[in-house]
Amino acid sequence: MKKVIHKAESRGFADHGWLKANHSFSFAGWFSEDRIHFGALRVLNDDIVAPKMGFGTHPHDNMEIITIPLKGVLKHRDNMHNDWQTVVPGEVQVMSAGTGIQHSEINGSVNEELGLFQIWIIPDERNVKPRYDQKVFKAEDRQGQLQTLVTSFSDKDSASLKVHQDVKLSRIDLLENNSFQYILKSENHGVYIMNIAGNSSIENEDLNSRDAIGISETDSFKITAKSKSELLFIEVPMIKL
Template sequence: MKKVIHKAESRGVANHGWLQANHSFSFANWYSPEKLHFGALRVLNDDIIAPKMGFGTHPHDNMEIITIPLKGILKHRDNMYNDWQAVMPGEVQVMSAGTGVQHSEINGSVEEHLSLFQIWIIPEKRNVQPRYSQKMFKAENRRGKLQTLVTSFKNEDKESLKIHQDVKLSRIDLAADEEFTYDLKGETHGVYLMIISGEINFENEDLKMRDAIGISEINSFQLKSKTDTELLFIEVPMIKL
């Protein structure tokens, strides 16, 4: 097994006033040669956006973009659809930028801060037709069991959102002192595990809220929650850039 531990406080930090961002991997003006990517996972940003503020219209291409709101109201608009679309906590949003897309993301509340994860996955196919989708995933369906959120178009799981890469994004909510075993697709894949909240023990290492660990070159691993805990698993092929 190969593992890399990223403590929450080791992330890149950007405070723009309206936006407080924590970068797990090199992004914008923050650069770390040791944190360029984890396999096909290129970006994991932990953003807090002030009321009524957000990202104005800007372009992307050839990237699979996943957004997971944790608290507040996200509003999205792009050049595929002109109307603003609300994305609520519990929902997941996916966008294949492909040949090019213009979009805006704002906090849809005038009072409450918006908290979200922004995830970029390097696609296995370039220059695909841009595509957008979102779906609600109920919290009760991940209590003590893995809830799959996003998989490849080639995957037969009909309940998950789809992107152009052989990935598996999933969540689980564990009670205190609960053990869980995660099974990977194979040793060509790795998992980047983000602790949304709570605390776990993995390989005699205690990890807390917003700590993360990248695990690869193994078929399965076990962890144990120390408190009530919410986990996000991002399983990706361990490609080299």
């Protein structure tokens, strides 16, 4: 088993006034030579956006982009949709940038901060037709069990959102002293686990809120909640850039 530990305070941080961003991997003005990616996972940003503020229209291409709102109201608009799309906690948004897309993301509230994870996955197919999707995932469906959010188009799971890469994004909420055994898709995959909240232990590594661990070269691992915990799993093929 191979492990990499990323404590919350070791992340890159940028304070733009209207945006406070924590970067798990090199992004924008923050660069760390040993934190470029974890397999096909290229970006995991933990953002807080001030009320009525956001990211103006900007382009992307050849990237699978996944957004998980944690608090507040996200408003999304792109050149495939003329109307603003509302995305709130409990929903997940996916976007295949493919041949190119222009989009805007703003805080849709006038008085509440917007908190979200934005995840970029390197696709296994380039220059696909751009697409957008979002879906509701009920919190009760991840109590003590794995709730799958995103998988590949080739995966038979019909309840998950789809992207152009052999990934599995999932969440679980565990009560204190509860355990869960995570089983990987294949020996060529690794899992990047973000401890969203609470305290957990994964393979004898203690994780507090926003600590993360990347695990590869194994077929399974055990998670034990030391307090009520919420965890996000990003399983990806361990490609090399």
